[in-house]
Amino acid sequence: MKLSSKIYTGIIFAFLFAPIIVLLIFSFNEAKSLSVFSSFSFKWYTELFNDRDTLESVKNTVVLALSATAISTTMGTAAAFGIYRVRRNWYKSIFNTVTNIPMINPDIITGISMMLVFVFVGRLFGMATSLNFWTILIAHVTFCLPYVIFQVLPKLQQMDYSLVEAAQDLGCTPVRAFFKVTLPEIMPGIITGAIMAFTLSLDDFVISYFTSGNDFQTLPIRIYGMTKKTVTPKMYALATIIFFVTMALLLLNNIIDNKESRELKRKKKEIKGG
Amino acid sequence: MNKHKKGGAFLPLAPYSLWSVLFIVVPLIFVAYYAFTDEAFRFTTENITRFFTATSNIQAEDGTMQEVRTYLVIFGRSLKLAVISTFICLLMGYPMAYIMARAKERTQKILVTLIMIPMWMNFLIRTYAWMTILQDTGIINNILGFFGIQPIHIIGTETAVIIGMVYDYFPYMILPIYSIMAKMDTKLLEAARDLGCNSFGVLRRVIFPLSLPGVISGITMVLIPSISTFYISQKLGNGKFFLIGDAIEGQYIANNLHFAAAIAFILMVILLVCMGVVKYFTSKTYGGE
Amino acid sequence: MKKIIELKNISKAFDGEGVLNDISLYINDNEFITLLGPSGCGKTTLLRMIGGFEHPDKGDILFLGERINDVPPHKRHVNTVFQKYALFPHLNVFENVAFPLRECKVPKDEINKKVNEILGLVMLGNFAGRSVTSLSGGQQQRVAIARALISHPRVLLLDEPLGALDLKLRKDMQQELKKIQQSTGITFVFVTHDQEEALSMSDTIVVLNEGKIQQIGTPADIYNEPDNAFVADFIGESNIIDGVMLENYKVSFSGHTFECLDKGFAANEPVDVVVRPEDVDIVAPEKGMLSGTVTQVTFMGVHNEIIVDIGGFKWMIQTTDSVNVDEHIGISLDPDAIHIMKKSKYSGMFGDYSSYSNELDELADAGGEE
Numbered sequence: 042m043k044l045s046s047k048i049y050t051g052i053i054f055a056f057l058f059a060p061i062i063v064l065l066i067f068s069f070n071e072a073k074s075l076s077v078f079s080s081f082s083f084k085w086y087t088e089l090f091n092d093r094d095t096l097e098s099v100k101n102t103v104v105l106a107l108s109a110t111a112i113s114t115t116m117g118t119a120a121a122f123g124i125y126r127v128r129r130n131w132y133k134s135i136f137n138t139v140t141n142i143p144m145i146n147p148d149i150i151t152g153i154s155m156m157l158v159f160v161f162v163g164r165l166f167g168m169a170t171s172l173n174f175w176t177i178l179i180a181h182v183t184f185c186l187p188y189v190i191f192q193v194l195p196k197l198q199q200m201d202y203s204l205v206e207a208a209q210d211l212g213c214t215p216v217r218a219f220f221k222v223t224l225p226e227i228m229p230g231i232i233t234g235a236i237m238a239f240t241l242s243l244d245d246f247v248i249s250y251f252t253s254g255n256d257f258q259t260l261p262i263r264i265y266g267m268t269k270k271t272v273t274p275k276m277y278a279l280a281t282i283i284f285f286v287t288m289a290l291l292l293l294n295n296i297i298d299n300k301e302s303r304e305l306k307r308k309k310k311e312i313k314g315g
Numbered sequence: 316m317n318k319h320k321k322g323g324a325f326l327p328l329a330p331y332s333l334w335s336v337l338f339i340v341v342p343l344i345f346v347a348y349y350a351f352t353d354e355a356f357r358f359t360t361e362n363i364t365r366f367f368t369a370t371s372n373i374q375a376e377d378g379t380m381q382e383v384r385t386y387l388v389i390f391g392r393s394l395k396l397a398v399i400s401t402f403i404c405l406l407m408g409y410p411m412a413y414i415m416a417r418a419k420e421r422t423q424k425i426l427v428t429l430i431m432i433p434m435w436m437n438f439l440i441r442t443y444a445w446m447t448i449l450q451d452t453g454i455i456n457n458i459l460g461f462f463g464i465q466p467i468h469i470i471g472t473e474t475a476v477i478i479g480m481v482y483d484y485f486p487y488m489i490l491p492i493y494s495i496m497a498k499m500d501t502k503l504l505e506a507a508r509d510l511g512c513n514s515f516g517v518l519r520r521v522i523f524p525l526s527l528p529g530v531i532s533g534i535t536m537v538l539i540p541s542i543s544t545f546y547i548s549q550k551l552g553n554g555k556f557f558l559i560g561d562a563i564e565g566q567y568i569a570n571n572l573h574f575a576a577a578i579a580f581i582l583m584v585i586l587l588v589c590m591g592v593v594k595y596f597t598s599k600t601y602g603g604e
Numbered sequence: 605m606k607k608i609i610e611l612k613n614i615s616k617a618f619d620g621e622g623v624l625n626d627i628s629l630y631i632n633d634n635e636f637i638t639l640l641g642p643s644g645c646g647k648t649t650l651l652r653m654i655g656g657f658e659h660p661d662k663g664d665i666l667f668l669g670e671r672i673n674d675v676p677p678h679k680r681h682v683n684t685v686f687q688k689y690a691l692f693p694h695l696n697v698f699e700n701v702a703f704p705l706r707e708c709k710v711p712k713d714e715i716n717k718k719v720n721e722i723l724g725l726v727m728l729g730n731f732a733g734r735s736v737t738s739l740s741g742g743q744q745q746r747v748a749i750a751r752a753l754i755s756h757p758r759v760l761l762l763d764e765p766l767g768a769l770d771l772k773l774r775k776d777m778q779q780e781l782k783k784i785q786q787s788t789g790i791t792f793v794f795v796t797h798d799q800e801e802a803l804s805m806s807d808t809i810v811v812l813n814e815g816k817i818q819q820i821g822t823p824a825d826i827y828n829e830p831d832n833a834f835v836a837d838f839i840g841e842s843n844i845i846d847g848v849m850l851e852n853y854k855v856s857f858s859g860h861t862f863e864c865l866d867k868g869f870a871a872n873e874p875v876d877v878v879v880r881p882e883d884v885d886i887v888a889p890e891k892g893m894l895s896g897t898v899t900q901v902t903f904m905g906v907h908n909e910i911i912v913d914i915g916g917f918k919w920m921i922q923t924t925d926s927v928n929v930d931e932h933i934g935i936s937l938d939p940d941a942i943h944i945m946k947k948s949k950y951s952g953m954f955g956d957y958s959s960y961s962n963e964l965d966e967l968a969d970a971g972g973e974e
Contacts, residue, residue: 046414050426053411057433060444060482063454067447077457116330123328136328139335142343145535147543147586149560153579154342157349157572183338186331206657207690209677211751212707218678225694244437247545251567264439268550280440287435291428298424 061284068277085278092275098263105174105259106242109181114235116182117189118227122219124190125197140187148184152251155180159252172254180252181242188241189234196230197223236294346583349576362577386562386578393559396473397542400480401488404537405530407481408488412529413522415489416496423497427490434486439546442479446550449475471553479547487536495529496522531597535590543582606633607669608758608791609654614663616649616815623649625815627663631759631793636785638794638802641812642838647795648687650812651761654793655684667758678707683757685765689748691736697723697747698732704755722750725784742773749784759791766801778805799839803827811835832945836878837954843884843919844955847877847944855944858915860893862937866944876945878955881909881922883941892934898927911957918958 068086072079089095124136143151156172159179163171204226208218224231246261253262267276353359371385415426433441448454449469456466469475499522507521545560557565559582566575609631616624624646631637639647652658653665656677664671672680683704691700698719705715723729726746731739736747745765752760762781766774782805785792796802802809803823811818811826811834819831830836833844847857852867857877869875889895896914907922912933919935927933 046417049410050414053407054429056482057430057485060441060448061433061436063448064440064444116334119327120331123324123326123331126324127328128324136335139339142339145539145590147539147560147582149543149545149563150346150579150583151342153563153567153575154346155338156567157345157576158338158342160572161345179338183334186334190331201688201690203686203688203690204692206655206677207684207686207692208703209657210655210682210684211704212678212755214676214678217707222692225692240435244435246437246439261437261439264437264443265546268439268443276440276443280436280444283440284432284436287432291432291435295424295428 061280064277064280065284067274068281070274073274085274088273089275089278089282094258095260095263095267095279098258098260101257102243102260105178105181105257106239108178109185109242110235110239112178113182113185113189113238114231117186117234117238118193118231120186121190121193121197122223124194140190143184144187144191148245148247149251151184152180152248155183155248156251170254172252174254174257177249177253177257177259180248181245184245184248185238185241188237189231192234192237193227193230196227200226343583346576346580349573350580351577353573362574363581365574366577366581389557389562390559392556393542396476396480396548396556396558397538400477400484400541401534401537403477403481404485404488405534408485408533409492409530412489412492412496412526413518415493416499427493430486430489433482438483441483442547442550445475445479445482446470449478449551470551471555473552473556475551476548476556479551480541480544483544483547484537484541487540488533491532491536492526492529495526499525528597531593535593539586542586605635607631608633608667609793610664610666610669611650611653612664612666614650614653614660614665616646616653616658616661623815624660627815627817629810629817629820631791632808633758633791634789635807636782636792636794636805637808637810638796638806639810639812640796640799640802640838641818642797645812646815647797647812648763651684651763651793651795654759655682655761656680681758682761683752683755683759684761684763685745685748685752687763687765687767689744689765691744691747691751693735693737695736696732697728697734697736697739700736700747701751701754703751708755718754722754725753726750741768742777745769745777749781753784753788753790757790759793760785762792762794764795764797766796766798774801781805803839811838813838829943830878830945832948833876833878833950833952833954834948836876836943836945837950841881841920841922842955843879843881843957844951845877845879845917846952847875849873849875849944853939855942858894858917862893862942863939864942864944865939866942869944869946874947876947876951876955878943878945879919879937879941881920882907883937884919884921884923885936885938886921886923886925886927887934887936889932889934891936893936895932895934898929898931898933901927901929918956920957 066078069081069083070078071082071084120136124133127133127136155176159171159176200223204222205218208222209215213221244261245259246265249259249262250265253259258266264276264279267273350362351358351360353361366386367384369385370382372380372382373388374380415423418426450456451466451468451470453470455469459466469478503521503525504517507517512520543560544558545564548554548556548558548561559578563575563578563582566572566578607630611627611629614624614627615622627646627650639650641647649658653660656672656675659673665673667675667680667682692703695703701719701722702715705718710718720729720732723732726749728743728746728750731743731747736744739747745768748765765781766777769777778801781792781794794802794805803826806823808820809823809826810820813834819826819835821829826835826839830839830842836842836844845857847855849855849866849869849872850861851871852869853864855862855864855866855875855877894914896912896919898910899913899918900911902909904922907924908926910921910923910927912919912921912935914935921935
């Protein structure tokens with residue numbers, strides 16, 4: 042890299058990380074001040090871990106993300122397989138368009154639109170509040186589905202179809218051929234899709250905001266509530282923890298990635314050598 | 316030649332078909348339905364008209380009161396801030412993407428991961444961090460004060476809102492441009508040099524045209540969330556710069572669902588038209604892809 | 605001989621475009637039969653129909669006399685060696701080969717025994733634990749063959765299996781495939797566009813073009829007695845000249861009357877005359893039945909390939925004599941060097957070397973790969 046490139050990269054990353062670093066530092070501040078560092082303390086962390094509501098919302102967020110991931114990955118993989126097998130092109134393009142809608146539409150519209158349906162249906166059945174765990178789950182599954190589908194579909198299209206034919210040729214029924222050959226082939230796409238679904242669900246605020254009721258708060262909604270009122274460094278403690286969890290996940294992801302690519306290189310070498 | 320026997324699509328596709336109709340298509344129809352009905356679900360265009368005609372008084376810079384079209388002003392402001400933010404993101408992000416794409420493979424991976432880290436932090440927290448930084452008694456002013464410089468007032472200005480938007484959506488601009496540039500065949504660049512282009516010529520005549528699809532998807536990925544955002548303006552603009560997203564949220568909180576739907580509907584139509592225009596021009600540039 | 609597979613009046617179209625047109629054909633048990641033709645002739649489609657991956661629009665497929673049109677691939681006693689082998693990348697060599705046995709729930713000990721046995725047969729005894737993606741093309745090929753053979757199918761279908769191998773390896777594999785076919789007694793149906801490969805391996809060759817069978821016969825029949833200009837041109841090199849059959853055993857072309865060994869044509873019937881380049885003798889101009897000027901000489905190693913302009917028609921001649929460009933030479937033809945064919949829709953399309961160049965031929969060949 043040229044020096045000018047290095048300087049530019051430095052500036053950009055300073056911009057990207059400055060707020061996070063400020064946050065990190067002040068989470069250990071004894072005083073409540075967010076601009077003057079008085080002395081080091083774990084005070085805000087202790088306070089955070091004594092905050093029942095926040096802990097509850099963390100649990101909720103994880104439960105929701107796991108459920109949404111499980112449902113959207115299963116349904117999305119099946120859907121991708123279905124779209125792949127559809128013969129008519131116009132049929133395919135309808136599915137492509139509809140699947141694209143939640144990705145392109147602003148979150149606020151996706152959230153509002155689903156909320157309207159839930160409220161309408163709730164009123165139809167005479168319920169006082171129509172937003173609950175199930176509505177937010179439906180919403181999360183809905184916005185995760187396209188990401189799963191668009192991760193799995195290319196893997197199916199790249200797959201050598203004669204693998205499936207070979208399996209059938211060698212005695213598999215079409216259904217068994219799917220589980221024994223197709224599924225292992227597209228597994229990387231399914232896993233990437235599931236990871237994306239999981240992180241999107243963890244992180245979502247806007248759609249959750251419109252589709253969740255009072256009885257089920259996720260962490261982002263809790264954060265929203267906390268930042269609406271007075272500012273406390275407890276938030277910073279929370280952000281710091283989220284930051285390190287994120288870092289750990291990304292690092293893990295990178296290690297797996299590197300291992301895979303190294304293996305791929307080794308195999309390529311073997312082919313050349315053999 | 317390879318026309319494989321297909322079919323057997325019905326069963327795996329059935330759950331998703333049902334799901335997408337119920338929770339993607341029907342909700343969009345409901346937005347229109349609510350937008351064009353009143354509390355008793357009778358047809359009305361009042362909500363739409365209200366968006367274009369509702370007025371309020373604001374204080375102009377010279378201190379006199381002025382009557383303005385409330386929602387048109389809000390929408391205009393949203394559009395202005397979003398366009399400025401998108402443009403800044405592009406200006407800052409394009410060179411970064413270019414530098415990343417030209418770096419060694421290992422460096423590229425590390426840089427991409429680093430860019431993604433702030434993305435993985437919740438945007439509420441990111442915005443909130445800026446709020447504390449930009450406060451009148453915040454870090455920036457502390458540092459300025461340390462050097463004996465007069466404090467500057469940023470929080471509660473349009474600048475603060477723009478900083479927040481740029482910060483929140485910046486990675487969405489870099490990543491699509493980077494991924495297109497990284498895939499670009501370096502032989503093309505060598506060929507261009509071979510044919511007499513200097514560095515700037517290569518950039519202008521080869522790299523930029525080829526990276527255009529990435530630029531366009533970057534622009535849409537930044538423009539759409541920043542035009543429809545709420546929260547950022549509430550926190551960094553001290554609530555003084557109501558944006559279209561805040562308007563929708565406000566009506567939602569006030570349980571004014573029909574008018575909230577009307578604003579959402581209008582926003583959706585405008586975005587649809589914008590994207591249609593963008594698509595038309597890109598397909599013209601790329602020979603109808 | 606027992607007919608193992610019969611195809612009756614098979615037709616097939618993709619998106620309204622006819623690929624197979626009324627094909628009827630039978631395959632004998634224990635036979636090595638080759639479907640030969642240029643790309644797009646329908647040979648792969650025909651093979652896939654026998655395998656159960658395509659369904660005929662019209663016509664029937666019989667297996668030992670029973671109609672199997674609607675039998676799915678996994679229930680047919682037919683296995684396929686796919687063009688790019690279709691080895692399962694997530695399974696190692698052993699598991700790939702064991703795949704069909706695991707499908708029919710064969711006991712573990714037996715699987716071990718059978719797989720090791722067959723890996724020995726294809727000379728991959730030490731490769732059982734290797735990942736298939738780490739194998740060379742030839743080794744992958746052997747795994748594919750072992751996998752297709754292990755469940756003892758009645759018929760093995762091979763879809764251009766040697767296409768991806770280099771020349772030397774291809775020759776070895778040809779020998780080996782033939783050997784495996786003879787030792788197992790399994791019927792092989794082999795698809796290729798390489799006429800040399802077809803000639804050297806097959807018991808029977810089926811020449812296909814544009815979805816129609818052009819000729820069925822032994823390699824010698826096909827080479828020596830092509831039915832029409834397409835077959836004559838596609839199998840080996842041929843000079844194909846317009847001629848007139850004067851009477852039995854007498855044909856006239858290029859302004860000269862020749863003796864030949866063919867009969868059964870009407871008097872003065874227009875015909876196509878085939879002369880193979882290696883059957884032409886070069887003589888002194890005054891001694892020749894025909895004479896012409898050499899326009900091109902290419903050294904080919906074993907022989908020279910020369911192009912001679914005889915009365916405006918360019919002949920290709922393969923000779924070990926050395927001649928020079930612009931030399932005037934005579935040619936002489938024995939009666940058995942001349943083969944007479946009825947006129948067909950391919951008449952006049954092939955067999956003239958006026959625009960001939962090696963390079964062009966190679967380009968056409970490369971374009972012909974599927």
